[in-house]
Amino acid sequence: MPRFDILGQLGSLRRYARSLTRDGVEAEDLVHDALVRAYERRGTFRSGGNLRAWLLSIVHNTFIDRLRSHRSEAARLEQARYLADGSTPAPQDHSVRLAQVREAFFSLPEEQRSALHLVAIEGLSYQQAANASGVPLGTLMSRIGRARTALRQMEEAPARGKNHLRIVGGDS
Known part of the structure; x- marks a missing residue:
């Protein structure tokens, strides 16, 4: 197998990635991901071929x-929001409260929302959820803790009525 002069190609790869992403950090991530792919598929490179063009x-x-x-993720999120917003809440207090909790849940950062969803809604163990998310167990637990804290703060806001829900990990 021919020796790859990857270092000699980094300048071209970074410039091209920067022109595609228009962001320096994203460009570096793109180059990294591409080099990982190139390494994994190094057997497909034809000996004597143009390494720079291939990379x-x-x-x-x-x-x-x-x-x-x-784009696919954005479309899924938009569809989820459409479905969530498409329902007409009933005038009952509990339906209004459910809408408030749903809104609070959807306002959580994606990583916290995802971690809490896997554990609280899908019923996965912390370890299973960490494996599914591809993060260490401690990271998952930290995300869940931050999500629960944010939801508790929403719950502890000035009383919105006498009926309220018990938030996962909450005191009420």
Whole structure:
């Protein structure tokens, strides 16, 4: 197998990634992901082929894959919001309260919302949720703790009526 002169190509890869992403940090992440792919697929590189062109095509394809993934995620989130907003809350106090809790849950940062969802709604153990999220157990537990704290703060806001829900991990 030919020796790859990856270091000699980094300048081109970074410039191209920067032009695609228009962001320095994202460009570095893109180059990193592309180099991981290139390493994993190094057997597909034809001996005597143009290494720079091959690597630039991997950067491009990685960028397109990431773009599609982001668009797909945005569409799923938009659909979830549409479905959540599409229901007409009943005039009963508990329905109004459920809407407030739903709003608070959806306002959590994605990583906290995801961690809390896996444990509180899907019923996964902390370890299973950590594995599903691809994060260490301590990181998952920290995210859940921050999410519960945020929900508790919402719960402890000035009384909105006498009926209220018990928030996961809450005091009420």
